[in-house]
Amino acid sequence: MSGLEQLVVVLAGLGAGVLSTTVGVASLLSFPVLLAVGLPPVVANVSNTIGLVPSGVGGGIGYREELRVHPRITAAVMVLTGMGGAAGAALLLALPPGVFEAVVPWLILGTCLLVGVQPRLSAWLAAQRGRGGREVHPRLRLSAMATGFVLLTGVYGGYFGAGAGVMMIATLALSLDIDLRVIAGIRTIALLASNLVAALVFVVVAEVDWLAVALLSVSSIVGGYVGARIARRLPAAVLRMLVVVAGVSASTVMLVG
Template identity: 75%
Template sequence: MDGVDQALVVLAGFGAGILTSSVGVASLLSFPFLLAVGLPPVTANVSNTIGLVPGGLGGAVGYREELRAEPAITRQVIALTGVAGAVGAALLLALPPGVFEAIVPWLILVTCLVVGAQPRISRWLAVRRERAGHDGSPRVRLSPVTILFVLLTGVYGGYFGAGAGVMMIATLALGLDIDLRVIGGIRTASLLASNLVAAVIFTVVADVDWAVVGLLAVSSIVGGYVGARVARRMSVSLLRSLVVVAGVVASGALLFG
């Protein structure tokens, strides 16, 4: 890479770090940049996953207050996505390229619609629980269905991960009655776990461009922290709107890019 390519990778890492902890579509920014500087797709994907781990760390530090709010849920989601990330990494190395990418845009689009409709869906679910005789107490434990979708999102995060943050927010927002900012913190920490486990596997067995990893790592950790601070100051409705817009753009980029 020449100086221009290196500058582009640094810019991509900083922007991806911001997106990691704010709206959750980091790879949709950084992955195309790595392709543009000449990396083969699988090498770009692997290097991107490893390089953005520090961005997730920066985001988790930025969300440290939110992560203290629901420690039991946070630990459970992190454990689930860590295991699932290993499965996703194994699939990337074992399956032909393009298997997941074919359905990813549609998954992202559906989850965006779910995030946008989540307040109405939550009200509808609350009414149903009340009519069914439940006490209407807040849902602060993961149901089996929520656990399943957390695992699926973690697998996808370990495999490719573009839009995984949007999917995780949709899953947790529908399955739990907790503040969206807290969900944003759990989302950031859980995807960090998925990417970290995948990164360890990739480091051992995959073809990695370590120069790219280094540039992404340095720039994304700053971006991740900045993104978490920005997201904390947004209103819940604005954050929800940005998640939906980011997801729609991400799905469009994958469909037509």
């Protein structure tokens, strides 16, 4: 890479870090940049996954107060997404490139819809649980269905990950009765687990462009921290709107591309 291309990758890492911890579509920025500077698709995907691991570290530091609120939920989601990340990394190396191209944009659009209607849908679900005068207790544990969706999101995160943050927010917001900013923090640290496990697999068995990894790493950790500090100060409605806009934009880019 030329000096200018290296600068572009650094800036992409910074922007991807911010996007990762705010709206969850980091790879839609950094992955195309790696392709544009000449990396083959699988090498770019692998290098992107490894290079964005520090963004999750920065985001975890930025969300440290939110992550203390429900430590058991956070730990459970991290374990599930870590397991999924290993499976996703294996799929990336075993399947032909682009095998999910036709499905993923529509999946992201569907989860955007769920994020948008989540407050009303959650209120309706609570009303259904409270029918007959029964006391409604906050949902603070993952159901069997939610566990499955968290695991699948981890698989997708390890495979490619564009929009995985949107999917995770939709799953957790519909499954748990906790603050959206706390969910954003759990989302960030969970996808860190997915990316970290996938990165360990890639380091051992895949071809990696270590210059690209280094350039993304140094800036994405800063971007992840900055994005978390921005997101935790946003009203929940604004954060939800930004997640939906980012997810729709990501799916549109993937469909057009």
